[in-house]
Amino acid sequence: xxxxxxxxxxxxxxxxxxxxxxxxxxxxxxxxxxxxxxxxxxxxxxxxxxxxxxxxxxxxxxxxxxxxxxxxxxxxxxxxxxxxxxxxxxxxxxxxxxxxxxxxxxxxxxxx
Amino acid sequence: xxxxxxxxxxxxxxxxxxxxxxxxxxxxxxxxxxxxxxxxxxxxxxxxxxxxxxxxxxxxxxxxxxxxxxxxxxxxxxxxxxxxxxxxxxxxxxxxxxxxxxxxxxxxxxxxxxxxxxxxxxxxxxxxxxxxxxxxxxxxxxxxxxxxxxxxxxxxxxxxxxxxxxxxxxxxxxxxxxxxxxxxxxxxxxxxxxxxxxxxxxxxxxxxxxxxxxxxxxxxxxxxxxxxxxxxxxxxxxxxxxxxxxxxxxxxxxxxxxxxxxxxxxxxxxxxxxxxxxxxxxxxxxxxxxxxxxxxxxxxxxxxxxxxxxxxxxxxxxxxxxxxxxxxxxxxxxxxxxxxxxxxxxxxxxxxxxxxxxxxxxxxxxxxxxxxxxxxxxxxxxxxxxxxxxxxxxxxxxxxxxxxxxxxxxxxxxxxxxxxxxxxxxxxxxxxxxxxxxxxxxxxxxxxxxxxxxxxxxxxxxxxxxxxxxxxxxxxxxxxxxxxxxxxxxxxxxxxxxxxxxxxxxxxxxxxxxxxxxxxxxxxxxxxxxxxxxxxxxxxxxxxxxxxxxxxxxxxxxxxxxxxxxxxxxxxxxxxxxxxxxxxxxxxxxxxxxxxxxxxxxxxxxxxxxxxxxxxxxxxxxxxxxxxxxxxxxxxxxxxxxxxxxxxxxxxxxxxxxxxxxxxxxxxxxxxxxxxxxxxxxxxxxxxxxxxxxxxxxxxxxxx
Numbered sequence: 001x002x003x004x005x006x007x008x009x010x011x012x013x014x015x016x017x018x019x020x021x022x023x024x025x026x027x028x029x030x031x032x033x034x035x036x037x038x039x040x041x042x043x044x045x046x047x048x049x050x051x052x053x054x055x056x057x058x059x060x061x062x063x064x065x066x067x068x069x070x071x072x073x074x075x076x077x078x079x080x081x082x083x084x085x086x087x088x089x090x091x092x093x094x095x096x097x098x099x100x101x102x103x104x105x106x107x108x109x110x111x112x
Numbered sequence: 113x114x115x116x117x118x119x120x121x122x123x124x125x126x127x128x129x130x131x132x133x134x135x136x137x138x139x140x141x142x143x144x145x146x147x148x149x150x151x152x153x154x155x156x157x158x159x160x161x162x163x164x165x166x167x168x169x170x171x172x173x174x175x176x177x178x179x180x181x182x183x184x185x186x187x188x189x190x191x192x193x194x195x196x197x198x199x200x201x202x203x204x205x206x207x208x209x210x211x212x213x214x215x216x217x218x219x220x221x222x223x224x225x226x227x228x229x230x231x232x233x234x235x236x237x238x239x240x241x242x243x244x245x246x247x248x249x250x251x252x253x254x255x256x257x258x259x260x261x262x263x264x265x266x267x268x269x270x271x272x273x274x275x276x277x278x279x280x281x282x283x284x285x286x287x288x289x290x291x292x293x294x295x296x297x298x299x300x301x302x303x304x305x306x307x308x309x310x311x312x313x314x315x316x317x318x319x320x321x322x323x324x325x326x327x328x329x330x331x332x333x334x335x336x337x338x339x340x341x342x343x344x345x346x347x348x349x350x351x352x353x354x355x356x357x358x359x360x361x362x363x364x365x366x367x368x369x370x371x372x373x374x375x376x377x378x379x380x381x382x383x384x385x386x387x388x389x390x391x392x393x394x395x396x397x398x399x400x401x402x403x404x405x406x407x408x409x410x411x412x413x414x415x416x417x418x419x420x421x422x423x424x425x426x427x428x429x430x431x432x433x434x435x436x437x438x439x440x441x442x443x444x445x446x447x448x449x450x451x452x453x454x455x456x457x458x459x460x461x462x463x464x465x466x467x468x469x470x471x472x473x474x475x476x477x478x479x480x481x482x483x484x485x486x487x488x489x490x491x492x493x494x495x496x497x498x499x500x501x502x503x504x505x506x507x508x509x510x511x512x513x514x515x516x517x518x519x520x521x522x523x524x525x526x527x528x529x530x531x532x533x534x535x536x537x538x539x540x541x542x543x544x545x546x547x548x549x550x551x552x553x554x555x556x557x558x559x560x561x562x563x564x565x566x567x568x569x570x571x572x573x574x575x576x577x578x579x580x581x582x583x584x585x586x587x588x589x590x591x592x593x594x595x596x597x598x599x600x601x602x603x604x605x606x607x608x609x610x611x612x613x614x615x616x617x618x619x620x621x622x623x624x625x626x627x628x629x630x631x632x633x634x635x636x637x638x639x640x641x642x643x644x645x646x647x648x649x650x651x652x653x654x655x656x657x658x659x660x661x662x663x664x665x666x667x668x669x670x671x672x673x674x675x676x677x678x679x680x681x682x683x684x685x686x687x688x689x690x691x692x693x694x695x696x697x698x699x700x701x702x703x704x705x706x707x708x709x710x711x712x713x714x715x716x717x718x719x720x721x722x723x724x725x726x727x728x729x730x731x732x733x734x735x736x737x738x739x740x741x742x743x744x745x746x747x748x749x750x751x752x753x754x755x756x757x758x759x760x761x762x763x764x765x766x767x768x769x770x771x772x773x774x775x776x777x778x779x780x781x782x783x784x785x786x787x788x789x790x791x792x793x794x795x796x797x798x799x800x801x802x803x804x805x806x807x808x809x810x811x812x813x814x815x816x
Contacts, residue, residue: 024196057254057364058196064258091297091358093371097258 001053005033010106012043019051027058034066045070046104050080060094067097079104118144120191124174131180132187137444138226138350139200139252145191146252150202150224151184151437152408154214158186159203161221161246162193165231165363168244170221173203199231199249200224204406210397211419213410221246223348223403225441228253228448229363230321230348236280236294236355237339237659240325248321248347248402251363255452257370264456265382266492267312269518269560269636270694273684274384275311276568277641278342278663279319279356285664292358296365296372303379309644309677310684313382315459317569318343319369321351324659326393332589338657342569344461345393345427347402349445373454382456384494385449389442390465390501395428396421411437414470422472424465426502433466439480442466447489457494459520464501467512474505478512485514496520496563509551513561518636521548521562528566528629529577529600532622534756534808538731539724541754545733546712547634549698558696562635566626567643570596572653574626574643577601578619579608584651587658595654608651621808624679624780624787625756628810631683632752634695644680645669675784682788686777686812689791692740692747703736704743708769711739715753719766729757730805734766737815749815755805764802765813774800774813781806 003026006017014037022030037045045066066076076098081089089095120128132147133140140147148160158181162172176186186202201223206216223230227250233240240247283302284294290301299314306314322343331338343353357365373383392412394405397420404412414422414430421429432438449455460466467478484490499511499519508522524544530536543550547559567574572583581603585595604618623646630637641647642665649655655662670677687693699712714722715732722731731754737747749772753763760781765774775794780787789795794814797803805811 024194056196057362057367060364060367061254061256064256067258088359088362088364091292091295092364092367093297093300093375094258094367 003029005030007033007037009037009040009042013046014040014042014044015046015048017048017051021054022052022059022062023054023056024058027062030059030062031065034062034069038069042070042074044075044077046077046079048079048104049082049085052082052085055085055088060088060092063094063098075099077101077104115143118142118191122177125172127172127174127193128191129174130189130191132189134182134185134187136226137185137441138224138228139250141195141252141254142189145189146193146195146198147187147189148200149185149187150407152186152204152206153184153411153437154408155186155204155206155216157205159218160188160190161201161203163199163201163246163249165197165199165251167199195252199246199251201246201250202407213415213419215401215405215409217401217406220401220406222401222406223248224250225348225403225407226350226444227251227348228350229366230351230354231363233321233323233325234354234360234363236360237324247400248323253366257367259370259374259454262374262377262454264450264454264492265377265380266456267382268696269494270558270634270696272313272382272494272560272636273311273687274313274315274563274636274638275306275309275641276315276317276565276638278317278569279353280341280659281663282641282665284659285661285666287667288665289667294356295358296352296356296368297358300372300375303375303381306381307379309681310688311639312380313384313456314376315384315386315638317386318346318388318461319353319356319385320346320387321348321353323347323393324355329589331587333587336660338589339659340657341659341663342656344388344656345391346388347393349387349389349441350448370453377454382494384457384459384496385455386459386461387446388461389431389433390462391425391427391429391431396423399428408437411435414468414472424468424472424501424503424505425462430465430468430472432470433480434469434475434478436479439483442480443483443487446484446493447487450490450493455493457496459496459498461498462501463497463511464499464505464507465503467507468505472503476512481512481517482514485516494518509548513555513557515556518561518563520568521551521564521635523551524548524562524564524633524635525566525568526600528626531756532626532629533600533602534729534758535600537726538722538728542714542731542733545629545633545752546699547695553698559634559698560636560696563638564630564633564635565638565640566630567640568638569640570654572599572601572651573640573647573649574623575619575646575648576651576653577626578622579603579648580651581607582651583653584608585654587652587662588654588656595652599653618808620676621780623676625754625808625810627680627683628778628780628812629754631687632693632750632812634693634698637687639680641665642669645677646673675787678784679788682790683778685791686788690737690740690747690750691745692735692737692750695741697742705738707736707738709734709736709738709749711736713766715763715766717761717763719764730755730761730763732763751813751815753803753805753811755807755809758807760804760806762802762804763811765800768815772815773797774815776811777814778810778812781809781811
C-alpha cells in the first residue's frame with residue numbers, strides 16, 4: 001500500500017495521518033509534513049497511525065526529527081498504532097519520547 | 113548551486129559514482145549517497161557487492177576504478193542508493209599463497225570490518241542458510257539516536273560495584289517474566305533489580321556480533337545443540353549482536369542498545385563492555401573466511417614464518433594488535449562505542465595479547481596499550497585488562513598500565529578462595545583486603561587498579577565453588593578436558609547437591625563469607641550474575657556452549673534463596689554506605705589526620721596483635737573512619753574479624769574513642785536475618801570488648 005501523510009491543523013494541535021508503509025523511500029514525505037506542521041507552532045503533534053502498516057528505522061528517525069524540530073515542550077501523541085509498530089517503539093525505547101494512546105480525545109488535546 | 117563534491121563523475125550501470133573519501137573507513141552517509149572505504153595492503157583490485165536486504169543474489173557488483181584507490185585504500189561514493197535496505201560486501205582480488213600469508217579469493221564476499229550493523233544472524237538461534245553466498249552482511253547505520261542529555265556517568269572507579277552478566281542468560285529463563293526474553297530490551301525491564309541489589313555498573317559479556325553457530329554441534333550426551341553461547345569470538349567489532357536484540361529482525365539493534373544504555377544511565381548504572389580483540393571468528397587456516405583473512409590476512413593476523421597462525425588466544429588465530437593498521441581499528445572501534453553508544457568502560461579479554469609484537473613477544477612499551485591509555489575520547493572510560501593470555505603471559509601486577517589500566521585481579525581470586533577454604537595465608541589475604549598494594553602500590557597505582565572478584569563467567573559460580581571439589585564439564589562434550597583445573601574450591605563435605613543440613617549450612621556460610629570479604633576489600637568488587645541468589649551450573653566451570661538452564665538465571669531463586677539475596681544486597685549497601693571501604697589511595701599504616709588511630713590497623717584473636725604465621729586462620733582489621741578518602745570525608749570506624757578456622761574463636765575487639773560504641777553489622781555465623789543488618793539499623797554490641805566468632809565465619813562491626 002502506498003504511503004501517504006496528510007496534515008491538518010486543529011486548535012493547538014497539528015495532526016498528521018499516516019497510511020501504508022513508512023520506510024526509507026517514504027520517510028521524506030513524512031518529514032516534509034513535519035516541517036510544514038512545525039511552521040504552525042503547535043502545542044501538540046498528533047500522529048494518527050491506525051492505517052500505518054509498517055515502520056522501518058527511517059520512520060523512527062523522523063520521529064526523532066519531529067521531537068527535535070518541534071522542541072521538548074511539544075507533546076507528540078501516537079494514536080492507535082498497530083501492535084508491531086507499538087512494539088518497535090517499545091523495544092527501541094522510543095515509546096518514552098511520545099504519548100502512545102489508543103484513541104484520540106480531540107477536545108482534550110486540541111484545546112489545551 | 114550544486115556542490116561539486118557531490119557531483120557524480122562515473123557510472124556503473126544505473127549507479128552514479130565518484131571517488132570517495134578514504135576516511136573514515138567503512139560505509140558513511142554523505143550528501144546524496146554512501147561513501148565506502150576499505151583498506152588492503154596487498155589486494156590488486158576490489159569490487160563493491162550490493163544486495164537488497166536478505167536477497168540471495170547481489171543486485172550489483174561495482175569494481176573500484178583504478179583511480180578510486182588512494183594508497184592502500186579503495187574508496188568510492190555511490191549516489192542515490194537505498195541505504196536502509198542495502199547490504200554490502202567486498203570482493204578482493206590478489207595472491208592466494210598461504211605460505212606468504214595471503215588468502216585472497218575474489219569468489220568470496222567479505223564483511224566490512226567497520227560494518228556498524230551486521231545482518232545474517234538477525235534472530236538468535238535461527239539456523240542459517242548454509243548455501244547463502246554471503247553469511248554475515250554489512251549494513252549501513254545512522255548515528256542520530258536521540259540521547260537527550262545523556263552522557264557517561266564517570267563514577268569514580270573506587271566507588272564502583274560491577275555486576276558481570278550475559279545479555280541472553282539474564283532474562284532468557286521463563287521465570288524472568290519479561291516481554292522479550294534474552295534481549296537488550298529485556299534488560300531495561302530489570303533495571304529496578306540492579307538498583308535493589310545496589311550495583312552501579314553492569315559488565316556485559318561480549319555483545320559484538322558473533323556467530324552462535326560457530327563450531328555448533330550436538331551434545332554427545334543429550335543430543336541438544338551446543339553453540340557458541342558466550343560469544344568470545346568476534347565477527348564484527350562495530351556491530352551489536354543482532355540476535356540479542358528484540359528488534360534484530362528489523363535491523364534496529366543499534367537503537368535498542370542505545371535505549372538500554374540511556375535508561376541505565378538515567379538510573380545511575382554504568383555500562384562496561386567485555387571486548388575481544390585478541391582473535392576473531394575466522395579461526396586458523398581451517399576456519400571460515402569472513403572479513404580480515406580475505407581483506408589483508410598478513411596485516412591483521414600474527415603469522416609464523418611459514419604462514420601459519422600464531423595461537424596465543426587458544427582460539428586458532430591472534431589479531432596482530434600492535435600493527436599500526438590493527439591498532440587503528442581497535443582505537444576506532446572503542447572510540448565509536450564510547451562516543452556513539454556512550455559506553456562507560458571496557459574489559460579486554462586476554463589483554464596480555466594486546467601487548468605482544470607481531471611475532472608474539474611481549475613489548476616493554478606496547479603502542480596499543482599506550483595509545484588507548486592516552487586517547488582523548490577514551491579519557492574517562494574505564495579500561496580493564498584481563499592481564500593474561502592463553503599463550504602463558506601472566507601480567508597481573510605488571511600489566512603496562514600508563515596510569516590508566518585496571519586489572520582483573522586473578523591473584524585476589526586465588527588468594528581469597530584459598531583463605532576461604534583454609535588453605536591460604538593471612539598475609540596473602542591481608543594484601544587482598546587492602547587492594548593488593550603488594551602488586552600495585554610501588555608503581556603508584558591505586559586500589560581501584562584491582563578489580564576484585566572471587567567468581568566470574570570463567571570458572572565455578574559461587575554456589576558451585578562451595579559445592580564441588582572438581583569440575584564436571586561432561587555436558588560440553590570434551591571428555592571433561594576443558595575448563596580450569598585449579599579452582600581452589602571446596603565442596604564442604606559432599607560432591608554436588610546434598611540433603612545434609614550441616615553441609616548446606618556450611619556452604620551457605622561460605623558464600624556469605626566470600627561476599628563479605630569481597631565487599632570490605634579495597635578496590636573494585638565484581639560479582640557474577642546470579643551469585644547473589646546462589647545460581648549453580650551443576651559443577652560445570654566452563655559453560656561456554658550451553659544455551660540452556662546451565663547458563664540462564666532462574667529468577668525463582670530470588671524466592672528460594674531470599675536470605676542470600678538479602679545478605680548480598682545489604683553487604684553492597686554496607687560498602688556503599690562507608691567511604692572508608694572505597695579509598696582512592698592505598699593505606700599508609702599511620703595516623704595522618706590526628707585521630708589517634710592509623711588508617712588501618714591489624715588485629716588477631718588478641719586486639720593489636722595479629723598472628724601472621726603461615727598456619728594461622730584468623731585475622732582482623734580496623735579502619736579508622738576519619739581517614740576515609742584520605743581524610744576528606746568522615747566515616748564510621750569499621751572492624752572486620754575473619755575466622756577461617758574450623759573451630760569457634762574468641763576475638764578481643766580494639767577500643768574506640770570514648771564517645772563511640774561498636775555495633776554489629778554482619779555475623780555470618782548467625783542465621784538469617786541476624787546474619788546482616790541494614791545500614792543504620794545495626795544493634796549495639798553487648799560486650800564492647802570481645803565477640804565469639806563461630807567456625808568459618810566473619811563479623812563486621814561499625815564504630816559509631
